[in-house]
Amino acid sequence: MSILLGRSPDRRPPEAAPAHTGSRTTRILGALTLAGLVGLGLCAFIFSPPDSRPGPEAGTRIGQFDAVRLMYVHLPAAIWTYVALGTCAMASAVYLWRRSAWWDRLAHACAEIGVVLCAVTLITGMIWGRPVWGTWWEWGDVRVVTTLVLFLVYAGYLAMRSVPAAPEARARRASILGLGGAVLIPIVNRSVEWWENRTLHQQSTLEELRIEDLTLFTLVLGILVMGLLSLWLAVHRFRVAWLEAEAESAGLEAALAERRAEAGAGAEGSSP
Amino acid sequence: MREVLLVAAKDLRIESRSRVLLFQVAPFAVATLVLLGFALDADRSALRHFSPGLFWVAVLLTALLAAQRSVAVEHAGRAADALLLSATSPARIFAGKALALAAQLAALELLMGVAMVVLYDARVEHFGLAVASAAAATVGIAAAGTLYGVLAAPMGVRETLLPVLLLPVFAPVLIGATRAFGDALGTAAVNGWAWFGLLGLFALVYAVFGALAYGPLLEAEA
Secondary structure (H helix, E strand, C coil): CCCCCCCCCHHHHHHHCCCCCCCHHHHHHHHHHHHHHHHHHHHHHHHHHEEEECCCCCCCCCEEEHHHHHHHHHHHHHHHHHHHHHHHHHHHHHHHCCHHEEEHHHHHHHHHCCCCCHHHHHHHHHHHHHCCCCCCCCCCCCCHHHHHHHHHHHHHHHHHHHHCCCCCCCCCCCHHHHHHHCHHHHHHHHHHHHHHHHCCCCCCHHHCCCCCHHHHHHHHHHHHHHHHHHHHHHHHHHHHHHHHHHHHHHHHHHHHHHHHHHHHHHHHHHHC | CCHHHHHHHHHHHHHHHCCCHHHHHHHHHHHHHHHHHHHCCHHHHHHHHHHHHHHHHHHHHHHHHHHHHHHHHHHHHCCCCCCCCCCCCCCHHHHHHHHHHHHHHHHHHHHHHHHHHHHHHHHHHHHHHHHHHHHHHHHHHHHHHHHHHHHHHHHHHHHHHHHHHHHHHHHHHHHHHHHHHHHHHCCCCCCCHHHHHHHHHHHHHHHHHHHHHHHHHHHHHH
């Protein structure tokens, strides 16, 4: 938690609010993420081989070929979608219990990261599906469809958060939505096992280790780098939410002071 | 239970006096079925084959209007504040409002069912399955509609926000009810009772979640 703010922003006086969202820790995290992205790019596009193996007929080769490189983004994005939206649900539950704006802002930051990652998962999946499955979209695949529903549910969550409202009321409504949407996360994640005959997705890749050598290394590197990127984005988004709240509060106080000054000047002007 | 029935009776009494359900929502439901028929080029065999899906799409669109209406009556004249002051527990208020919404939806589904038989030439082969799955789906839709209705209600953008929040949540109902009706109407070779189980689970989850979440939501409004 200390990486986010060190302590609850609600207990800090307004003058203690920083002017930006960066810090020494986030700069180190950002540098690590950048280095990881470069390494991932090199492994995914240059060092790792395309997926290709001998076909049933002599002289032919089958496999995903270069499309497999999309998996180094697709699978990590899917995994961190679950983590981000699961954290959003957990933070929403804690908000309802503790009623602390800290947890509400954490839920908001994680939901935004989760929706972006879910969109990346869907888009890379569609691009991968075209050459490998022969279609952009497969209605018969239960994981594809449930992932889209998950995306729409949390897009609705963000839509609701974007509507102007009293912070406390908005936080309470958002926490109910964030918690309710989490029902879908285990369904999406386990759909491949629960509906084995209604999916084109293969079952868990990492658990069974069907892939090897540099492909596995690149996939694990992708998961680590996507995790760093998600954390870096979440920290900054959390701090932006904090600064937004501070600015909103300061704006309200300034407007009140202005009205009081106007009322005071009016009273002096009307006195004999 | 008495308080639940009182809240439900209040909502139904308002509807019977305003006639919004009869003169606005019911014509919308039938018009939706007619337009969906045009979309399939009025092909009788295609309409019969797809009648379960078309019926439930129309029901869900109609349920959006009914859910909005259910919340709107509480906001007119700040009736929600009076309801809170009555000291009735939020869970009972939720149950009463969901019950009233379910009763209205059941009436609309009956009307739309008749329209489906007439317009789409649908034939019910397993009456018990059709009624049971419609009942489970209706309870689920009413519970989710009541909960999400009050989520979107006070934000001044209810008409646009509620569909964004509610339609993805309705997706499991649409899938389950379409499959169950497919079996009941003999248009799909599936086990309709298994899908009835899914509908029952959805209804149970949203009834319990709604009863628990309604209190914090009403507090947020107060």
